[in-house]
Amino acid sequence: MTGLFMNPPLCQSNVDEVKQTVLIVMGNPMTETSLSGHFERRGWVPIVCDDGDRAVDEYVEKKPDLVLMALDISGLDGHIAALEIRETDFNARIAFVTSRTGKALAEDAAYSAGATAILTTPITTADLDEVWADLMGEIPGAPGLADLDELYPEMDEVALPLPVMPPLPVMPPMPILPETAVENVVQSPPKRKRRWLRRAFLLIVLGLIGAGVAHYTGVMDLSEYLQQLEDMVP
DSSP states (O other): OGGGGSOOOOOOOOOOOOOOEEEEEOSOHHHHHHHHHHHHHTTOEEEEEOBHHHHHHHHHHHOOSEEEEESSOBSSOHHHHHHHHHHHOTTOOEEEEEOSTTHHHHHHHHHHHTOSEEEESSOOHHHHHHHHHHHTSOOOOOGGGGGHHHHSOOOOOOOOOOOOOOOOOOOOOOOOOOHHHHHHHHHHHHHHHHHHHHHHHHHHHHHHHHHHHHHHTTSSOOHHHHHHHHHHOO
16 A cells, blocks of 8 residues: 555656768768768768758758758759758858868868868778867857858850841842933933033023114113123123
């Protein structure tokens, strides 16, 4: 009976601890295998992806605890893909993986996207242990988000095809004029000019003759005009 008054034992949780996940975006099978092995030994679950566009979708869908990103990948390059991930989740934890020759470029991308660390291939367990504190440390800001639109590669505008113009109608050939007709056309303006001069000259002469006859017959008195003409002559 005394057992009825004893405190019941505390219940122990039988729920397995949720494992952490790492999204590995490399595009290099050897590096992917190496990183997957390192994190599996630490109890993490690797998610492998080799495309920048798909990496953003994978992050949005699965929300991994860490993203390891190479710069030279298909689709979006690693820098822009990292910024896209930070845009969807400002608390995303991202680190860049690069070769020794590309470390300077990776440092610029890490500052822009707010990466927590840079891993240089080939990566050993000692290398991972050395940067682990930085890798899992405080997540810095991502100043590159302000210039994300300008970082996208420019796409050439596709020119719209011009409408096909219908062919122009064939003009009939110009008739060939005989040489005599051409000469008449060319010479006609001077002939018309000479005929006009001749008519004007004849009218002036006839007018003078008519005036003289009228003066001497007494029809008109032109003495005053004749005197003015004589005065004008030196």
